[in-house]
Amino acid sequence: MKEVLTIQVSTWQMIEVKGKTAEAGMILFDGFCDCENFKGRILPGGVDTQKSFYPEARSLSARYILEGTDRNGKECRIFIENNGTADKEGRIEYTKPKIITDSESLGWMETADLTGTITPWDKGVMIHIFVN
Numbered sequence: 256m257k258e259v260l261t262i263q264v265s266t267w268q269m270i271e272v273k274g275k276t277a278e279a280g281m282i283l284f285d286g287f288c289d290c291e292n293f294k295g296r297i298l299p300g301g302v303d304t305q306k307s308f309y310p311e312a313r314s315l316s317a318r319y320i321l322e323g324t325d326r327n328g329k330e331c332r333i334f335i336e337n338n339g340t341a342d343k344e345g346r347i348e349y350t351k352p353k354i355i356t357d358s359e360s361l362g363w364m365e366t367a368d369l370t371g372t373i374t375p376w377d378k379g380v381m382i383h384i385f386v387n
Contacts, residue, residue: 256370256385262288262321262335264297266379279306284379288321292361293333295323313341315350317382331358337371337382347373352384 264286271280282303287296301319321333339350350371354364368387373380 256387258290258383258385259292259364259367259369260288260333260382260384261290262286262297262382262384263376264301264379264382266303277306277308279304281305284319286379288323292326293321293323293331293358295321295333298322298332312343313345315339315341315347325358325360327360329358329360331356331361333358333361333364335384337384339371339373350382354384 264284266282266284268283269280271278282305284301284303285297285299286301288294298320303315303317305313305315307313315338317337319335321335323331325331334355335352337350337352339347341347350373352369352371354369356362356364370385370387372383374383
């Protein structure tokens, strides 16, 4: 696997509801990406929606748009939908990202077999997206 995007995500608000049969939360965030393929920031509106219907595992679906420049220095945007499921300990080992972009040089990411991981960062999390 080769890492193609690394995104530093700063979480700043958690909105949640806990019911009798399930719970759900929305984590609002911003952040940036500064890697070989893309340099830019997350536009306002980034949200990670997490839910758990008892006793099922927690699932997540983060959606956001990055705006900046691609590897050729051309302005572009990248939409990312990143889905995953937690294990029994609540950890999310892998995610399945989907990408839409208006960048000619990054267009291959729309059909690539991508895998993501999430690691801690002092202001939130780092999203690592790899091509398989």
